[in-house]
Amino acid sequence: DAGVTQSPTHLIKTRGQHVTLRCSPISGHKSVSWYQQVLGQGPQFIFQYYEKEERGRGNFPDRFSARQFPNYSSELNVNALLLGDSALYLCASSPSYEQYFGPGTRLTVT
């Protein structure tokens, strides 16, 4: 079975630009969550979506937004990028409680 997939693997953006990150969950999983992991820290929760509805939001500014599509894939959007947004962005899918993570997208903001 295919695991959680994320794209792109890496990308480099300039301050002020916008970025869209994509995630495809494991087949049959209806919940997708997004996390930000900066170097040396544990992942921080950004959003959770279930059946296309937002179920939870972490302590992130409104520049961060997300959505889930009918096929349960998801996008994370970040506007007006700051240097501090440089991080590994992780997506997780879940059938109920247990979470399974994708390989992540490494974003560098210059």
Added chain:
Amino acid sequence: GIQVEQSPPDLILQEGANSTLRCNFSDSVNNLQWFHQNPWGQLINLFYIPSGTKQNGRLSATTVATERYSLLYISSSQTTDSGVYFCAVAGNQFYFGTGTSLTVIP
């Protein structure tokens, strides 16, 4: 939010040694997972263990939910066990600890 503390923060072991990693959490949770993060950033599921004890090969884990802690045991460590181990708990959202960085030297 729920506070998650992991100890020790860093651990260096000789190959073949055993170790115990601890995770303390500040509130009742309905989910607890242990992960191993490899050098490329991939979080690998080790255990889903909201309570009780589980074993998988050289690894085992115990969660005592009433006392709000979990332990991860690694026996006969190998160099491939190196990496960062995270405990994560779920209340209304998922909270990760700060991790234990394990280095196994040959």
